[in-house]
Amino acid sequence: MCKLQNKPPELKDYFCSFTGFHYGNSSDVTAVSSPSLLTLTPSLLFRGETAPSSQLLSSSLLLLFQSRSLQAGIIGREKMRAAAHTLAAVLALFAAVSGSQAEVIDDILSSLNRGASFLERQHEHINLDGVVGFLMLQAELKEAVRTWPHTDTVSWAQRTTAVALVKRLDQSFEKAVTALQQNDAKYYREFEPLLSWSFWLIPQGWSSTDASLVYSSTMTTECYDEQLSDKCLTLLLGTWKMNGTPCIVTKPCRDTMTQFGCPHYSLSHQLLYFMIGKMRGCTNLLKGDTRPSRANMTERSYEKIFCSNMMKTNQDIIKDGLTEQTVDIFIENILICGLAGFSDFYKADWLQHILRLQDEEVGCFGRDKSIISQIIGDELLEQLQPHRRVKRREKILPDGCSSHMTAVAVGALGGYLNYYLAEQDITKRPLS
Template sequence: MRASWLPLTAVLALVARAEMIDDVLSSLSRGADFLEGQHEHINLDGVVGYLMLQAELKAAVQTWPHSDPVSWGQRSSAVGLIRRLDQSLERAVSALRQSEPNYYREFEPLLTWRFWSVPGSWITTDSSLVYSSTLSSECYDEQLSDKCLTLLLGTWKQNGTPCIVTKPCRDMMTRFGCPFYSLSHQLLYFMIGGMKGCTNLLKGDTRASRVNMTERSYQTIFCSNMMKTNQDILRDGLSALNADIFMENILVCGLAGFSDFYKVDWLQHIFRLQDVEVGCFGRDRNVVSERIGEELLEQLQPHHRVKRREKVLHDGCSSHMTGVAVGALGGFLNYYLQEQDITKRPLS
């Protein structure tokens, strides 16, 4: 083992890292099991979370360390996981095309792992940027938020021009003092704009107080407040009601390159939230019996709109929370591979 010449503390750190990566891969394997069984039913948000995971895994195997047989065996496990996800995600995206054709058309650019870029460098949040007060309720409109994203993506009409920023979109996405999901939507807006290749999203903002603000400035403000949200959640007690936003903050801020969201104890919280039986997250066993009645209602209302944000599956699992969780776990994997392995060298 190459680490034999290292100080004892370094060897112990490598062993702890290897065990942590084993745990992440094991959790992700159970998450892949769930996707294989439920690919026809997972909604758009859930599928996007798995696609973020796929991007993270593909980046990870390219930079996996040549350190020891254990590490190389873990890489082989990750490669196998990628193959499984490739097949399941192809079927899941195809099912979305059939079940939610309008949402599929509007968000099709997001429905490939190639869209999602993985951080190559890291920064941290800044507690001095935390709002002195926040609104008590969400301050974004879901329909307007979706419209703003389609304007960035160019899917607002057939062959639409991308990277359009309207004043209502800019005002909503740069508003300060917003809580919870509003923050993650604001952050995602800037992330998606950047990944789409849109430049100068802030053009036209004439407010003197914002003259020196950049896209990265807003991301840092949003993630600094999302960090405070997560700290408050843990202080008050992580529960089924706030676990989704807790993990969503880790997912999107981690993907934006904020390393301080990848805390070891936060990873342990995610592990504990996974259902050991079916591998999903946010499972409510009481839902299983209730689904029978809901299915009868849906048969009587064939034009009933499926809400994109959440979908409770037949086994009581949360589609959104499961996608968010596996995406967050993929972020942990990528971060620990990049930052924690002192014997790392890139694959040739």
Template structure:
């Protein structure tokens, strides 16, 4: 009797999972259409988010279970999606190089799907690691963050040595009590360092209180606090102001290997945020006239640096939010396919 109940539960769960994967693939196909249309205008953050998605899709295709015709048909859909994205990337990266050559050169190593390593093992956050209190303002400075990343990547000068960690970078990137985007940039720093092959980002830290800290320790602390942020956001209700950081936390903590970010109800919220007409996320039609004005200003000041954090496109779409959303969805897809133990799947 128990075996029959378990078999029934497994069949129902597999059917539900197939429907969810269909929903994710449909959403990603609309996202790919958006990239195809906007490849010449999307900013560097936007391209990087789609490249994270591409890494996740390629891993998903590689490990896709050949269990039944439905699953195999879904894999065929994913393969077609990978090919579409590959074609768009060539055009998008060429546009980035043309529009902002200095910025392109500094972050060129990130502009390949093969840079982004998809997790094969999973861990979970811990409530006990949440800060007792956090700063009310960000401790993040975009210029310092960019400089620290170029030192890791080796792009701080032509043929620069990679994996350089200065004291200001280490102190900023290991600081506790930072909120929101500061947290996600701290995590991104460690994540990019690991993927670049930098083996000891903490060398030279002589603080006794940090003697036993490893890079994974910091990642776990950051993601535990990012989990608390997301739970608070959900409790208070998603708003236009909080949805971007909510999805960014899912994207980068998921890519770091924290599977408890892949909650089913969070996935439903992300899918509902997509604009059905143009396939993007964060669309604000009232911003269109403002965008046209900004584009005129860019034509008058062609060397003005394009702001990395955000770019609202001519159709009112958010370049950054769309890229973050599709990257997060790719993480969900890859996790659902790679995690074979049904007890660990995010069913609630």
């Protein structure tokens, strides 16, 4: 089953039986003369007899340890057995953690599949924010598929599920975007650049928020309304007029989007303003800001300040208990700050809060069955007033589902998926 090079024949049986290598013929495992080198021949991996990865790693490390001990002659059999047991315990713990993470990824993919079914049924009714949230998810899924560490059958099956999900979403987006264009042509044109998954950039590295950046006090009401936010975004996107110049930053927009102390949606949209500017390719968003107190501020500085305060908001929401009034902004903060690269928003217990909010029947998030009859009446009124502007931030659908909450929830889940897949990549761990 195995052979030793430059080893006394009387050690062969002990060495081979102790390591437990029983895969293939004698050429499969070779302990070489160098105490620091161990080789496994490729034939082990390509005959359909591959050992489980943890077992293979355990045996490989044990073989290396024994090679060293036999040559040095200072470690006895009992010490080697103790070392083997310790190694086995470590590997068992590693396998348990990996298995637990695989289960979480299964839960995320299952939830996203139900969300995709919801989009397939409601693509004609979902508003612009709803479609954008699903497009953020699509960008995250495509990145996940591209980088998926498919090292075993379970992981490979999960990747296959993600690939199928991407295809389903692609088919729904074409219909949803067409419906948006028909329902509100002007609004569609103003935000058309956002209606492509390729616009949304996925973080390639992680940072953490800083509690010392939390405001000493915040305003009790929003700092600005949706109309001002929309105007500033169209100036960045270049859609403020036909063939408009992009990356325009007016003083009112700059002052508004860099104002400290804003709460809730004003705060999250300040962050979104900087993110969209970066994704649009705009540079020097802060050019012209002559305030001495802001002289050393960068765009990333603002992002960190905003997300640090959004983290405090979410922590307070959890401390006080999630309510119908706070759950939407809670999830939106996870989505946007996660997309900005702040990994401390991807908390395991926050993920469970999101998963529990999904309606098992229709797959959306934030469903209120008690108002379905009222919504049907509103939908009829909307049909009688075809030029009535659909509010971007929220729209309750005929089945009682929240378009906005569903959008931010699926987007946040896509962020969790990418984070879990990238967690083992040392280059993407949080920066201090």
